[in-house]
Amino acid sequence: MVLQFSYGLVYTFGNLLPYLASYLRWKVDPQLNDGSLIWFQSFLAGFPFAFLVGAYLEKLIGARWGAALGSFLYTGGLALSYLSIQKSYFSLWLPHRVGLVSGLITAGFGSGAFLISPIQTKFINPNNFNVDANGYFTQEELLERVPKMFLLLAFIFGTLQFFALIFIGDPPQEMLLKNESEEENARIDPRILEHRLSMASCVSYTSTIHYNAPTHSKSAILCSDTFFFIFVTLMLNDIWVQTISGFYKAYGQTFIHDDFFLATINAFAAVFNTISRISWGAIADKFSYQLSMSIACTFGAVLMWTLGLVKLSGSPALYFVWICAMFCCVGATFSLVPYAAHRCFGSDNFGFSYGCLQMAMFAAGIFNALASQFLLNIIGFQIHFTFIGFTMFMSLLLTIFVSRTQFGQLAI
Template sequence: MDTDDFIVKRIPKAARPFVVIGAGIVLQATYGIVYTFGNILPYLVSYLRWKVDPNQTNGSMIWLQSLMNGIPFSMVLGGYLERKIGGRKGAIFGSIIYTGSMALSYFSIEHSYFLLLLTFGCMQSFGQGVSYNCILIQAQRWMPHRVGLASGLIVAGFGLGGFFISPLQTKYINPKNLPAGPDGFFTQREILEKVPSLFILMAIVFGITQLIALCFLAEPKNPDEIETQSLISMESTPDLSSRQIVYSSTFKLLFATLFLNAIWCQTTSGFFKAYGMTFIHDDFFLAMISSFAAMANCTSRVLWGLFVDKTSYQTSMMIACTVGSALMWTLATIRWLEDRSFYFLWICGMFTCIGGTYTLVPYACHKSFGSYNFGIAYGLLQLSLVITDYF
């Protein structure tokens, strides 16, 4: 495809889609901090108990995870900005907010849980939501006839970050693999004192990476248009109002699907380490589970994208929901097997199904509402995550 972008147009035409999508994957990897929440949860709550409020518990941190999973209308704004100013400028705007809020969390965690909710929860999630949608839309425009694969690759990047970030977080904060106390909290001063500086470290690494990758995020010139097809009965149309989208039966079914799946997806990704610490007393092993679960999440998203391109949304989502539900309902029995390798397999399997949910829904949204309407429609679908936070 052709492009007017100053940098990308100097790359051979055949390689441009791969370069842009590669840049999108790298950017998404820096935004995937939410998939490391389960790994850093024990460190954050231990620090807050030591420095701010001794009554903090793992359960009280659910509000932080909920905010990290999405802020209302941030993705809608991302879709709007992509239309008005382009994907790169929209992603730059989101990245500045995202990385800046990460750095501010160095100060907020030292003073208040509420301030941490504001910086590491609200602001970080808002910036991530804006950038996420801009990047996803650009990728789909570069591969208009392989939407499932394009979506899978981009959202795979979102899961990829956890594979690298989780072990680095643990190595930085707990390099000696010191165990948590019998209540599941760390009390060692050498661990707790490193928690605030972790935010600065992540902000620097993410900021440099984003600065480079954003140079290669570009929009194709006159992208090929593909015929949109409804999953149910809505006729294709080049432009739909938000009201038309929300009142369609397709949107309602996708909204319900994302809402129901997100309940167990967020529970698994947020609390698997805290639960594992009740019977596995090895911080490095749990960090390894977090890392490989992120890789399972990442790899599965590409595979789900390929699979749905060959089959259908209905078939793919039915498989993901069935397997995910079975693993979720049997997770509590794993601790009685007294073999931590089973816990490793169960968590990786569950993250594979999580990858399915967040690949198949954007695929269905694009197929149902078309490329032009995708940004707004998918942003509105993400509002289901806000409702999920209250369950």
């Protein structure tokens, strides 16, 4: 969780966006806008190839050294941003609580913004300067602090990662063997068995009622309609996630003229993101992926569609409530999708299946960046948010019908 906390920079991008845009307008291109910089977030949140590499490294050199290498690259890259911006160039330990564990681990990632966002704002804008009429900062004393902020964050993250890596390790071999044995005899739902037989899946069973989960081939997973449904669901949800996490502050600045307050919103939204990840995981364990994700998608669509009404009210307090509620839906996506991958494709294939599912975030990042750069300035925030709300609605439809797919019975 401590490692994930240090990796949670992506959820502070919305807080950083006005500073970065203002700095680059000052130093590089006066015509640059917020939509142009959403590409940065797209690469932060939507570059999933490292997940597949990480799964390979974990098997090759172990979890601790694999995490150490990733942490070094992450923190080193963050420190180098000091120069580049100026130059302008779980389931192994608790196998029967997969949803809860997914929530706990990803909660660390989501909680990073709780402390990071206030640190960013206090360091860059200690005098609480406001943006100009165009929505950008022009105070040179503020803008000169932007590059130095990356060095500060690199130091903080590097320190956290050093101590967290000490506690990274694999469970004892005897515990793994016991977990595998228990997992093989755990799934005895007759509905699942009947569905598997009807699909002519590779099912092995004994004279007892115990159902042994089949080991699916990688090609079978990738070619299944279940994988497609979950992949598209993650892609659509991540478009929604990147939009709200990237533009919450830029949009808030159109009617709230208090930089400290907007940073506070991000900090508390991180708390709700954290708590919701744990809660959604526990709910999925108790009920199902299908029910949990359906609820999250419904609320996500409604909240996005009604953001314009919040602006019309002119109430900072209501905006605070809305953003915190929306970040609860953010937590749902990244807690429930790994849960679904584990349930539908099995623990043996989890690293591969979830790594491939993460490609959806890459596609979402490209879509979101293109839409933000070329459409946002033309159609404005209100219409843009309306379109984005429909991504959650489409995810809701996919989630409702996922149970009819090849491996989808395991998601209900």
